[in-house]
Amino acid sequence: MAKQWDFSRIREWGWREHPVGPVIPEPGTADRYETGGWRSLRPILSPEKCVHCFTCFIYCPDSAIVVSAEKMKGFNLRHCKGCGICARECPKDAIHMVNEAEARGLEKCLLPEEGGTGREQTS
Amino acid sequence: MPRTVALIGTDAIAEAMRQINPDVVPAYPITPQTAIVETFAQMVGDGLVDTEMINAESEHSALSAAIGAAAAGARVMTATSAQGLALMWEMLYIASGMRLPIVMPNVNRALSAPINIHCDHSDSMGARDSGWIQLFSENAQEAYDNVLQAVLIAEDPNVLLPVMVLLDGFIISHAVERLDLLDDRTAKQFIGTLMPRDSLLDAENPPSWGVFDGLGGYYFEFKRAQAQAMINAAAAVRKVAGQYAEISGRHYDFFETYRLDDAELVIVAAGSAAGTIRSMIDDLRAEGLRIGMLKLRMFRPFPERDLVKALSHVKNVAVFDRSDTFAGEMGGPLFVELRAAFYEEEKRPQMLNFIYGLGGRDLSRNLIRQAVDSCKLAAGSNERQKRIIYLGIRD
Numbered sequence: 001m002a003k004q005w006d007f008s009r010i011r012e013w014g015w016r017e018h019p020v021g022p023v024i025p026e027p028g029t030a031d032r033y034e035t036g037g038w039r040s041l042r043p044i045l046s047p048e049k050c051v052h053c054f055t056c057f058i059y060c061p062d063s064a065i066v067v068s069a070e071k072m073k074g075f076n077l078r079h080c081k082g083c084g085i086c087a088r089e090c091p092k093d094a095i096h097m098v099n100e101a102e103a104r105g106l107e108k109c110l111l112p113e114e115g116g117t118g119r120e121q122t123s
Numbered sequence: 124m125p126r127t128v129a130l131i132g133t134d135a136i137a138e139a140m141r142q143i144n145p146d147v148v149p150a151y152p153i154t155p156q157t158a159i160v161e162t163f164a165q166m167v168g169d170g171l172v173d174t175e176m177i178n179a180e181s182e183h184s185a186l187s188a189a190i191g192a193a194a195a196g197a198r199v200m201t202a203t204s205a206q207g208l209a210l211m212w213e214m215l216y217i218a219s220g221m222r223l224p225i226v227m228p229n230v231n232r233a234l235s236a237p238i239n240i241h242c243d244h245s246d247s248m249g250a251r252d253s254g255w256i257q258l259f260s261e262n263a264q265e266a267y268d269n270v271l272q273a274v275l276i277a278e279d280p281n282v283l284l285p286v287m288v289l290l291d292g293f294i295i296s297h298a299v300e301r302l303d304l305l306d307d308r309t310a311k312q313f314i315g316t317l318m319p320r321d322s323l324l325d326a327e328n329p330p331s332w333g334v335f336d337g338l339g340g341y342y343f344e345f346k347r348a349q350a351q352a353m354i355n356a357a358a359a360v361r362k363v364a365g366q367y368a369e370i371s372g373r374h375y376d377f378f379e380t381y382r383l384d385d386a387e388l389v390i391v392a393a394g395s396a397a398g399t400i401r402s403m404i405d406d407l408r409a410e411g412l413r414i415g416m417l418k419l420r421m422f423r424p425f426p427e428r429d430l431v432k433a434l435s436h437v438k439n440v441a442v443f444d445r446s447d448t449f450a451g452e453m454g455g456p457l458f459v460e461l462r463a464a465f466y467e468e469e470k471r472p473q474m475l476n477f478i479y480g481l482g483g484r485d486l487s488r489n490l491i492r493q494a495v496d497s498c499k500l501a502a503g504s505n506e507r508q509k510r511i512i513y514l515g516i517r518d
Binding site for chain 2 (some may be wrong): 010013014015016018019020021022023024025026027029
């Protein structure tokens with residue numbers, strides 16, 4: 001059993017309370033943080049095309065492929081940062097990337113090459 | 124039983140490394156350090172040590188590998204000189220910031236340009252703010268003794284900082300000297316075994332090392348803790364010196380004084396120059412001059428209070444620097460820091476700075492006499508003297 005590290009009050013810690021050197025003594029703590037907040041493209045799964053080969057699972061750098069009962073179930077959007085590697089590597093083209101803002105039902109942000117500034121107001 | 128041997132300085136270091144038997148030694152050769160890792164590689168090849176030796180493709184990689192291995196809980200050493208130390212720059216700060224007790228002999232050599240392979244202290248002085256403990260050696264014996272002590276200083280739980288052991292290129296590294304080695308058993312007992320903390324190889328409790336400090340930002344707190352570790356290092360240096368004296372009979376401290384008690388003029392120096400200065404002091408004493416020497420061993424942490432205490436009775440201090448700060452008539456680093464140490468004192472000695480021996484230029488006895496004459500002139504004059512003198516320059 002791995003160590004449990006109580007850092008719930010880390011923002012109040014003085015310099016004597018941190019571990020020696022920048023060490024995180026407990027594994028897997030990134031699971032507790034939303035690291036998908038900067039995603040600009042979102043992966044969409046087409047379940048009818050997926051053969052559950054787990055190529056996406058192997059390639060995903062953020063462990064954001066959700067697997068249950070040996071089936072590919074979708075994406076953990078708290079940790080997916082939209083790199084698109086899964087869509088690129090999928091041998092069955094079962095994953096495609098869509099604009100994150102649109103996926104959230106927001107007005108499309110146009111990229112500069114599309115004539116936008118990237119700063120359009122969202123609805 | 125200790126063994127009396129005749130060795131070149133680099134082989135003395137290699138002998139210390141053999142006795143330490145580090146788990147990992149990543150290294151890249153550079154003159155005049157090369158002979159250390161060459162001899163040590165032979166020891167690895169001959170099976171005299173259990174060390175995993177990694178031939179890195181650069182000094183940046185050598186220290187990077189050392190950092191990784193140290194984070195895995197290994198006892199790690201490497202060695203370098205001059206441009207090699209400069210190429211390690213980025214990793215020097217990471218080693219100290221990650222609080223890894225790496226021990227690294229640095230064979231002092233001038234930094235380019237112009238290219239020069241001989242001794243001065245510009246390489247290690249350039250790294251003086253990198254968070255490494257720095258210990259100077261006067262000769263091969265001290266270099267050997269410093270390396271053994273460095274392991275325990277670095278690994279002290281109140282310290283956990285990397286240590287650089289400094290020895291003058293060629294003057295110490297490539298000259299044969301008589302020295303005493305500890306017998307292997309005594310050395311091994313002294314060194315003991317490292318108890319790793321948060322080892323990367325601990326599969327039960329896998330930690331993360333060298334992590335991003337978060338957007339919330341804890342960098343400042345880590346640096347304050349690092350500053351404290353360096354403050355704590357002074358006590359560790361003294362404690363380890365005491366333990367080492369018990370097994371070796373050789374006594375070390377932050378600095379060594381020679382005929383200082385009644386001295387009016389004191390030369391402060393670090394490294395091999397101390398030998399020449401010491402012999403000159405005997406001659407000048409015979410001529411009736413009340414002169415002494417303070418040989419600095421520990422440059423980081425800088426033993427400010429102890430230095431002030433030792434020198435407060437002195438009228439004139441001649442600080443010998445084997446490098447320049449290029450700060451615009453501020454003098455060498457030793458001079459700058461020693462002057463700063465006296466800022467709050469009511470009694471301050473007059474201080475002159477002699478920058479000498481850059482790029483390996485010899486410090487002859489005659490040059491020391493010249494420096495002493497300059498100090499005598501300054502002592503007898505109310506005029507503000509030129510503070511910084513390039514000793515032995517072709518003017």
